[in-house]
Amino acid sequence: MKPTLIKGGHVVDPETGVDGVMDVLVEEGKISAVGHETGTPQAPWEVIDASGKVVTPGLIDIHTHLREPGHEYKETIETGCLAAAHGGFTAICCMPNTEPVNDNQSVTDYILKKAKMAGTVRVYPVGAISQGLHGERLAEYGEMKDAGVKGVSDDGNPVMNAQLMRRALEYAKGFDLVVISHCEDLDLTAKGVMNEGALATRLGLAGIPNAAESVVVARDIALCELTEAPLHIAHVSTEESVRMIRQAKARGALVTAETTPHHFTLTEEAVIHYNTHAKVSPPLRTARDREAVRQGLADGTIDIIASDHAPHSSIEKEVEFDAAANGLIGLETSVPLSLRLVEKGLIGLKDLVAKMSINPARLLRLPHLGLKVGNPADLTILDLDKRFVLDANALKSKSRNTPFDGWRLRGQAAMTMVGGKVVAANS
């Protein structure tokens, strides 16, 4: 592999504190120098001109659904990885709600084998908390950890049994695995299909109250403090959840949290006209909740931005609203939507990069953080000024279920590099 010089970019690395125009030299898949005048470009060097662009540690999306094995008509590991690469991500976590469920070593092995064949971004599987996601018995964390899982979650099938959740937190601690909780009380959700409130009432759709999320956030924080085990709360959507997580962190609880671009960008109004692309779990909430989520990002209560990329085909989405599946695709819109937070002045660029690279890496206990000499050359070049109109049909994902089709967006990954190899480039 030829040495590659990434020249003249604005390097933003929250891990090393670097924040300025400099060069990054990549040799043998690793970072060999970061600084000014790292060397005069010479043959046979590859030179990538990054002037006017931002160079960051590789972005990591810790919450995606790749649908393989089992639902390859929605997404495959290959297409999901390609979407990730084009979205600017060098690594992604995939949730275990496949068919079969990733609750054992052989499914983890299969996913990793397919990811290797795809040969683009790194894939870190998340194993199931409970066997078959049934919420009855613990899955085999020890064996899954050996196979390569970086955390456990029953995402999509929330753990309703508090005792099982307690034991999962304790047992996972023994393997240094984080438990990622989809906080939702299914009895409170009942037949709900959107946020509860005046809009749901007017549309005649059954509502999901904020409390469906926050009662379980409260429970899981209590269990986190009881077990002193790390707890990560997925896709925070309500003001109450943000407040409770903030208070728990102030007490020193080992809790971290993520939210999604759709929750900090949209409100429940997106479902007007029964738009199934805006049907998602947890549901899009009110402007008040969206503001609280943004504040949570700004003050550090929410550590991570993750897309909850959830591909569905027209079979699941071109149906009555009640019958439509939850979820939307996010890998290719996460960067531009997140950059809007910087544009609005809600958070700084370095903070945003931390929430999309270093904080996720730390949560997953990855060994190499930031653009340090000797680390694998996983990095993303962002073109903050790139303006484009999102065309759902042009996305790399196999599915088209995005409520952002036709949106005017600004900012995009110009290049994604994994282990020194360019896996995606957008012009």
Add this chain to the structure above:
Amino acid sequence: MSPDKPMKFEKKDLLDIESLSVKEIELILDTAESLKEISTRPIKKVPTLRGKTIVHFFHEPSTRTRTSFEIAAKRLSADTVSISASNSSIVKGETLIDTARNLQSMNPDAIVLRHNAAGAPHMLARLVQASVINAGDGTHAHPSQTLLDIMTVREKKGHLKGLRVAIIGDIAHSRVARSDTIGFIKMGAEVVLAGPPTMIPKGIEALGASVTYHVREAIKDADVIMMLRIQKERQQAFLFPSEREYAQCYGLNTVTLAGARDDVLIMHPGPINRGVEIAPEVADGPYSVILDQVTNGVAVRMAILYLVIGGQR
């Protein structure tokens, strides 16, 4: 209807009350009043919709609405076809969109849709060239019911402005409550909603109605009392403990009715649960206009079909 300048109905579909203007509602009611007489003739048929095809697509069980629409269509000489979920390809797993496209390929002029999912008629309307008439979608809307309710009140009271309409029962699961609230308020009436707090949906006040948990309070000074059907299954969702307690606390009987005005109208969209939300003496009593509602239902649906597919839109 001013004879010199007849107003046309401009919409392709009739999906909900929200999207109708006061003028459009008045046009439908005036048309219904003039068509009502046809149903009293010995030969109950006019040629107005001869050569038009109407599909009655009932994805959910219905007796009153379905029969009413079918009779309305036949009295206007339209050809009608009837499909229900159980005798259609729905049971074979066909999606609503595919069913709609197939129906459209047979070029009907109107599809009257009853569906258990809110927004289903709106989805259908976007997909087909035929006019879509919502005959009730989930807990969202039931515009033809509201139009016949408004027609009945206007007929009995002579006007709508300033009237107080009490709607009592399971507001949360009622499309009639939503459409009636929007419709009566649009026509200048005041609406009060009553029921146990478990059956009052969040944010319903945003439609402009007031809310009380006390039936007596709702009934006092009401010009119209609309009782809603209570479904037994709701007990499993913890909405109320028993039919017995419901009847005692929220039902309309001769005792609670004693607090009402002398000229009150008792209404019910049907089917009624005798002895639960309404006592038999009240349902069959002198204030009840429940069967007038059904009679007006045919007239209103004739008016809807005539206005939507009869004229040149």
